[in-house]
Amino acid sequence: MVLHPVFDARLGHVAFDYDSSYGRIHSDWLMAGADTIWHVTLPANTTGWLPLAPELAAKYGLNGKALTGNPLAKSATRNEEAGFELEAGNYTFTVRGEVIVHMNSSQQKPAQH
Numbered sequence: 001m002v003l004h005p006v007f008d009a010r011l012g013h014v015a016f017d018y019d020s021s022y023g024r025i026h027s028d029w030l031m032a033g034a035d036t037i038w039h040v041t042l043p044a045n046t047t048g049w050l051p052l053a054p055e056l057a058a059k060y061g062l063n064g065k066a067l068t069g070n071p072l073a074k075s076a077t078r079n080e081e082a083g084f085e086l087e088a089g090n091y092t093f094t095v096r097g098e099v100i101v102h103m104n105s106s107q108q109k110p111a112q113h
Helices: none
Strands: 013-020 023-032 035-051 060-062 073-078 081-095
Touching: 035 073
Parallel strands: none
Antiparallel strands: 013 023, 023 035, 035 081, 060 081, 073 081
């Protein structure tokens, strides 16, 4: 499953659950100052894909450690897109500062700062 949240400062907090045929998928995020705390649960027998350019990956932490080089996230490329694969489990990401994404009313897709 593709992990691609849109962190929107106007909302501040979002929580989502989906009961898939493999079990419950959970995602929630909370903006804390300039940072965002993002919780993800991937059910058994699933794999998560977090598409993320290397320069943005440096702003992500996973379960208290840097995302890049973290044994919980395997760096990979899919369809020429860099990212990370995650096995089933519970994860807490910390996204630092400028990577916060918001929707601009004149845009059809997210813009990054």
